[in-house]
Amino acid sequence: MTELFKLSPFELNAWMDLLIAAGYPVFAPVFEEGTDKDNLYFKKIKKWNDADIGKLKTKRGPKELFFPINEDLFSYKYNGDGFTLEDPEIEYEPFIVAGLRPCDTAGLDVIDKLFSWDYKDEFYLKKREKAILIAFTCPYTDSSCFCTSVLGKYPYKDGSDIMLTQLKSKDYIVEILTEKGKKLLSHLNKVINPASKEDLKELKKELDNIDKSIKKIKIDKVKSWLENNFEDDYWKNCALECLSCGICTFVCPTCHCFDIIEDRNLDKITRRRTWDSCSFTDFTRMKVHQPRQEHFRRWRQRLMHKYYYYVNNFEVIACTGCGRCIESCPVGINIMTMLSEIDDKGKKLKAKA
Amino acid sequence: MTNIYKPFVMEIIKSFQETPDVKTFRLKFKNDEIAKNFSFKTGQFGEYTVFGVGETTFCISSSAFQKDYIECSFKKVGEVTTALERLDKGDEIGFRGPYGNWFEIDEWAGKNLVFVAGGIGLAPIRSCFLSCLAQREKYKDITMIYGARSVSDLVYKTQLNEWEKRDDIKTIYTVDPGGENSSWKGKIGFVPTILEKADPKPDNTVVITCGPPIMIKFVLKSLKKMNFEDEQIITTLEMKMKCGIGKCGRCNIGPYYVCKHGPVFSMAQIKDFPLEY
Ligand SMILES: Cc1cc2nc3c(=O)[nH]c(=O)nc-3n(C[C@H](O)[C@H](O)[C@H](O)COP(=O)(O)OP(=O)(O)OC[C@H]3O[C@@H](n4cnc5c(N)ncnc54)[C@H](O)[C@@H]3O)c2cc1C
Ligand code: SF4
Ligand code: SF4
Ligand code: FES
Numbered sequence: 001m002t003e004l005f006k007l008s009p010f011e012l013n014a015w016m017d018l019l020i021a022a023g024y025p026v027f028a029p030v031f032e033e034g035t036d037k038d039n040l041y042f043k044k045i046k047k048w049n050d051a052d053i054g055k056l057k058t059k060r061g062p063k064e065l066f067f068p069i070n071e072d073l074f075s076y077k078y079n080g081d082g083f084t085l086e087d088p089e090i091e092y093e094p095f096i097v098a099g100l101r102p103c104d105t106a107g108l109d110v111i112d113k114l115f116s117w118d119y120k121d122e123f124y125l126k127k128r129e130k131a132i133l134i135a136f137t138c139p140y141t142d143s144s145c146f147c148t149s150v151l152g153k154y155p156y157k158d159g160s161d162i163m164l165t166q167l168k169s170k171d172y173i174v175e176i177l178t179e180k181g182k183k184l185l186s187h188l189n190k191v192i193n194p195a196s197k198e199d200l201k202e203l204k205k206e207l208d209n210i211d212k213s214i215k216k217i218k219i220d221k222v223k224s225w226l227e228n229n230f231e232d233d234y235w236k237n238c239a240l241e242c243l244s245c246g247i248c249t250f251v252c253p254t255c256h257c258f259d260i261i262e263d264r265n266l267d268k269i270t271r272r273r274t275w276d277s278c279s280f281t282d283f284t285r286m287k288v289h290q291p292r293q294e295h296f297r298r299w300r301q302r303l304m305h306k307y308y309y310y311v312n313n314f315e316v317i318a319c320t321g322c323g324r325c326i327e328s329c330p331v332g333i334n335i336m337t338m339l340s341e342i343d344d345k346g347k348k349l350k351a352k353a
Numbered sequence: 354m355t356n357i358y359k360p361f362v363m364e365i366i367k368s369f370q371e372t373p374d375v376k377t378f379r380l381k382f383k384n385d386e387i388a389k390n391f392s393f394k395t396g397q398f399g400e401y402t403v404f405g406v407g408e409t410t411f412c413i414s415s416s417a418f419q420k421d422y423i424e425c426s427f428k429k430v431g432e433v434t435t436a437l438e439r440l441d442k443g444d445e446i447g448f449r450g451p452y453g454n455w456f457e458i459d460e461w462a463g464k465n466l467v468f469v470a471g472g473i474g475l476a477p478i479r480s481c482f483l484s485c486l487a488q489r490e491k492y493k494d495i496t497m498i499y500g501a502r503s504v505s506d507l508v509y510k511t512q513l514n515e516w517e518k519r520d521d522i523k524t525i526y527t528v529d530p531g532g533e534n535s536s537w538k539g540k541i542g543f544v545p546t547i548l549e550k551a552d553p554k555p556d557n558t559v560v561i562t563c564g565p566p567i568m569i570k571f572v573l574k575s576l577k578k579m580n581f582e583d584e585q586i587i588t589t590l591e592m593k594m595k596c597g598i599g600k601c602g603r604c605n606i607g608p609y610y611v612c613k614h615g616p617v618f619s620m621a622q623i624k625d626f627p628l629e630y
Contacts (some may be wrong), residue, residue: 230627257602309608
């Protein structure tokens with residue numbers, strides 16, 4: 001379903017505030033106090049004015065709203081006779097995430113597959129089920145964006161319930177994409193103005209312009225090269241500067257690896273999951289054996305996982321081309337460059353064969 | 354909610370020190386309903402919780418036809434296994450499972466079975482072996498070749514003796530040279546050497562092997578020499594695990610998650626795996 005209509009910034013503001021007033025928790029990009037002023041994070045807002053949708057990307061994307069950095073799995077205590085275990089008390093209520101970019105919703109679509117693979121991870125899936133996603137197309141793009149090379153023509157729409165695009169006139173074209181999204185319309189305190197033919201033309205122009213501004217790289221030979229070149233020397237010389245700091249995986253909207261730990265308190269012990277990273281040296285360390293000791297093995301795992309293993313298991317690339325890892329890496333390692341190099345190798349291989 | 358990470362409480366109803374650093378626990382669910390509904394297939398594993406310490410991965414080492422309890426045997430190596438080793442009969446632990454794939458023992462009907470195990474590798478093999486013995490009539494010859502570093506490193510000694518007495522199976526036990534003692538009546542030599550001497554024939558035969566990587570490597574060489582095909586050789590793999598259910602992203606070897614696509618693999622599959630495990 002698609003329904004299109006038009007809203008002025010003022011009307012948008014009123015709509016969002018009405019949703020908040022109606023009791024929806026609304027999460028949107030806001031500056032986190034006390035940190036670098038450039039960093040936006042998804043936080044619960046009290047009024048739409050607190051949201052900052054003018055800046056392109058949040059530091060870490062929206063995955064932490066569904067898969068928190070730390071999450072209690074259950075707790076237990078000894079009651080004198082034996083152990084009793086308790087689920088964490090979580091109330092799953094409908095909530096709204098507004099101000100996502102198309103690539104943000106794509107990231108969630110990617111990890112949905114993992115968390116519903118055979119064993120359903122309700123901690124994640126229940127939140128996903130309750131969430132209503134309002135995406136805003138990008139006000140501008142930057143040199144680290146390459147989403148269209150992975151996700152196809154701009155904008156990726158599948159993950160959003162509602163998508164808004166601001167026109168030159170500052171008015172928004174609102175696309176209602178799902179039933180969930182449609183429900184929010186009842187909170188719109190005005191007569192809905194359908195988008196005119198002119199508006200739609202402008203919308204298309206706007207989206208085409210964004211599409212054109214995004215860097216295009218070729219990745220169609222990447223997977224076939226990865227499948228056949230685990231032992232290639234390329235790996236030994238790639239990402240030599242990598243510090244194994246794991247930032248690239250923490251900011252990534254599709255990285256989902258976690259550790260499971262015990263938080264010991266006197267009266268109650270909690271088992272918790274906490275984000276982990278394949279870049280960390282201990283990730284696969286066992287007592288007598290560590291299969292990924294050298295760091296190139298860990299970088300190889302990261303790339304292979306995203307562009308080959310995940311595709312095999314879930315038929316989708318575990319990367320959205322959001323460019324966050326490129327922006328955040330302290331030593332400037334660039335996955336876009338690596339993908340281009342690998343695609344070139346893939347082409348040469350094909351040419352030889 | 355259905356909480357896939359929350360274990361069930363089990364009681365240790367029997368504890369047995371197999372070797373100085375290997376222990377076996379017999380476990381029973383505290384909740385009768387769960388006990389009644391529980392079943393597993395041989396080769397599957399579980400996540401075991403030492404309350405207050407953490408979780409760790411072991412195969413279920415008892416027969417899949419044993420409905421009253423499950424058993425696990427573990428070697429004391431690190432944090433969780435050291436804490437587990439201190440527990441005893443009457444203590445409680447947590448268990449989630451069964452997870453992973455299994456030995457397709459019904460597909461082996463009408464075949465000869467050769468089990469080749471080293472050290473604590475006998476744990477998964479024992480589950481498979483016992484499950485096959487429970488339907489002995491389905492198979493032709495069954496051979497068990499088991500070796501350990503020394504006599505004191507042999508696990509399941511009581512059962513080894515029982516198996517030796519049966520006349521419907523062939524057992525060959527061995528210890529590494531220098532690991533024998535004065536009362537040792539079995540063979541002396543490394544498992545691959547003993548396997549070659551036993552000289553099982555590849556026709557209509559499945560080999561199931563588990564043990565330390567170095568043993569597996571040479572067992573494979575020996576089997577090749579004896580003209581076994583990769584498809585006939587079944588083993589289990591280990592990778593570091595946390596969740597056991599394909600979520601935490603830790604246990605993959607190439608595109609294969611050991612916790613989901615494994616731990617049981619045929620050599621024909623493993624042959625194509627990237628060498629990173
Ligand atoms: C499918 C499978 C079946 C296994 N079956 C048995 C068995 O029957 N008997 C037995 O003695 N051992 C078995 N292991 C190995 C056993 O899991 C490890 O020896 C054990 O987890 C070590 O835990 P630890 O906390 O004492 O060690 P530490 O080194 O302190 O481990 C810390 C954490 O790392 C993980 N870990 C460490 N080593 C391993 C490893 N080799 N494999 C998987 N996870 C590891 C565990 O999750 C543990 O919580 C099996 C491993 C796998 C993957
Ligand atoms: S952010 Fe950069 S330095 Fe840190 S682990 Fe990733 S690639 Fe390595
Ligand atoms: S790998 Fe980098 S570009 Fe791809 S989704 Fe993750 S952070 Fe974005
Ligand atoms: S152990 Fe977590 S993914 Fe396999």
